[in-house]
Amino acid sequence: MMSTLNAPYPPLELANRVSSLAGSEDPMVEFDRSGSEEKQALLKLLPPGWSFCGKRVLDFGCGSGRTLRHFLSEAEQGEFWGADIDSLSIDWLECNLSPPFHLDP
Numbered sequence: 001m002m003s004t005l006n007a008p009y010p011p012l013e014l015a016n017r018v019s020s021l022a023g024s025e026d027p028m029v030e031f032d033r034s035g036s037e038e039k040q041a042l043l044k045l046l047p048p049g050w051s052f053c054g055k056r057v058l059d060f061g062c063g064s065g066r067t068l069r070h071f072l073s074e075a076e077q078g079e080f081w082g083a084d085i086d087s088l089s090i091d092w093l094e095c096n097l098s099p100p101f102h103l104d105p
Contacts, residue, residue: 004032004072008096010064014089018063035066042067052078064089065097075100 009015009028019034021027052071055078059068062082071080083104084090090105 004036004070007069007072010089010092010096014064014086014092015066017086017089018066031066035068035070038067039070054078057081058083060084062089062093062103065093065101068093068101069097072097072100 009031012021012027015021015027015031021030024030052074057071057074057078057080059080059082062068062084063086065082068080068082074080079102080100081102081104082090082093085105087105090103093101094103
């Protein structure tokens, strides 16, 4: 099982497309932190007792997986999809994080 801790990071060029990482002391730490914060914000919107078991989730505008990569453990229970118009980001995700994620350009 892959975890967020050992999941690959996209090249800086792709990571920087989602939100500017310019000026970050360590761009990948910032990429990871912001994705983790997005996941936590999304989880707070779900009702108590929510389960991803058997559910389908779409990250529309997933870019290179800044937020999606933080749902690796949940992707074992449900079906997680990422979609984006940036074909280079989708191609990278397909090569590096699929499975468990499903992708649609």
